[in-house]
Amino acid sequence: MTFCAAFKIDEGLVGISDTRLTSGAERTTARKVTIHQHGKHSMFLMTSGLRSVRDKALTYFEEVLEEQDTHFDKLYKAVNAFAAQVRLVALEDKEALKECGLDFNLFSIIGGQLEKDKEHKLYMLYPQGNWVEVGKGSPYFLIGESSYGKPIIDRVLRYESSMDMAIKLAYLAFDSTRISAVDVDFPIDVVLYKRDSYEIVQHRFEREDLQHLPELWQENLRKLVEEMPDEWVDVALSKLSPK
Template sequence: MHFFKRDFQNQFAHSTHNLPLFNYFGGFGIFNALRFFKMTYCLGIKVKEGLLAIADTRITTGTDTTVKKKITIAQKDHFSLFIMTSGLRSVRDKAITYFTEQLETREFNKLYKAVNAFGEKVKLAAVEDKAALEQAGFKFDLNTIIGGQLQDDDEHKLFLLYPEGNWVELGEGSPYVVIGNAAHGKAILNRTLTENSSLKLALKTGFLSFDSTRVSANNVDFPIDVVLYKKDSFEVVEQRYEKKDLEFISAQWAEELKNALNHVSEAWMDPAFEKLNEITAKS
């Protein structure tokens, strides 16, 4: 039981800011509330030019906040993939460890086969830990984004793997996937991204999606890790951005939104305000 409490403390905030919510869930609220928290922002984007991954690095332990990498990369000859997860950190670490060890002795020529293998490790972790986790009030909810390109893949691929080990492939009509805290940043992705978008536009849009999440939720924050992959290159690049690196972009975007709002037509509002003015004139 103490092990699972430590695992909770490494992933979920329970500061005084959140006490009203925890109290709402009852006497054992800190554990019941657990399933409602998504302490991660991970975004995967696939365009014709390549792949983009963005993940925050925030880990909260009580009132302490630390930084821990949430993107795992496997890179060798004609073999490039990245893995991002949301959910219990202990489950993620176990599945990643099992999978990384398997990569030392097993070859995969297509990405879907590697995704299947990682799914098997997630299911193994479920066999070993799920019952005890659920008995302690935790939900086995590891969602995973896996992207990359292996030797016999005709192009780069992007997959969403569910906790049960099944998966879907992202493709035409669905150029992105978000796991974790996905409620706040989808609008700009839906309005902007297509499979024909450039990687530069994908990164710009992806950052603004993260930024929308960051300003709307207290459990997602800088630094962020970015991974870029160009089709048929079999080489990923990584970049970490601190708040000081991008706060001017956040400020610029906020100002651009205000300016754009001021230029939105107001004629459609006239009938409603005319009625309001009529009421005011009578009083």
């Protein structure tokens, strides 16, 4: 399984992905985010799904970029081009995968800004090749193991959130997932984009880089639980028979 999250806030874009690959009892590490940057063409692409489908679709897409990069002046056009490659891979491999008991599965998040985009953009692409654009009311996408990190994002993230806050929140969503899902783990790759900058930066964090954060977060959660009002709890406890 995979954990990938991307946020669109007023300041720009924040993305995070784990790197664990699990195949039976075997666990390996591989990058799940790619960056394409040339002049005023800046975008990143995250994927969750079958590794073979991902690699083939990305290889096809990189070839398209080499030949037609200047034709894409808005990000949705690049998303459409990648969608076409996903459909092509489905046409070539879907039946063979089905015969082996595997579903054709590739979810993608594409973010960035191209020269004629009025602002930074964030899209999610489905395995069928259709896509949706993020909205300000719910300014994020999650793919892969999404259930554990979603609650904290829903509670905290706003379009007006600072980039500093968004980075911390992305990490906490990953940490919540890592604790509950054995096939999501460090290292993590963080990608950042500041609006109208046409420059995407990336940083990898190893477990030891952030080893103090899980304990700090856990301790503060305990304190918050202890500090919650007791009156409503006392109502329930009062129904217990005294010893």
